Amino acid sequence: MPKVLPNIQEETKIEEKIPSGPWKVILWDDDEHTYDYVIEMLMEVCKMPVDQAYYHAWEVDTAKKTVVFTGELEHAEYIHGRIITYGPDPRISNCKGSMTATLEK
Numbered sequence: 001m002p003k004v005l006p007n008i009q010e011e012t013k014i015e016e017k018i019p020s021g022p023w024k025v026i027l028w029d030d031d032e033h034t035y036d037y038v039i040e041m042l043m044e045v046c047k048m049p050v051d052q053a054y055y056h057a058w059e060v061d062t063a064k065k066t067v068v069f070t071g072e073l074e075h076a077e078y079i080h081g082r083i084i085t086y087g088p089d090p091r092i093s094n095c096k097g098s099m100t101a102t103l104e105k
Contacts, residue, residue: 023076025069027083028100029060037089038099042068045082068101076103 027038038057042048046068048056059066069079080103088095 022070022105023073024067024104025076025079025083026102026104027056027060027066027068028102029064030099032092032095033089033099034091035061036091041083041086041099045086046079 035057039053042053042056056066056068069076080101083101084098086098088097
């Protein structure tokens with residue numbers, strides 16, 4: 001039985017459709033979430049230690065954005081989804097929902 005070689009052109013088309021990493025999850029600043037919220041959320045969602053989460057809380061406050069994750073698309077989508085569905089900050093009565101995060105390549 002002859003060996004069937006993979007179609008290189010087909011594999012290239014598939015790779016072009018699903019860009020590989022690294023993807024970044026960027027957290028954007030707003031006035032509706034406290035440092036405590038950001039720290040707690042990053043510790044839970046990104047499994048960061050408290051000092052790293054505090055750094056990102058400070059950076060998002062001062063620089064207006066911070067990269068909280070870099071990696072492959074599937075994992076970046078997972079982290080992004082958890083951030084944007086984390087919910088409002090219970091410490092702020094008029095907080096309407098989760099923080100804003102985006103995916104970038």
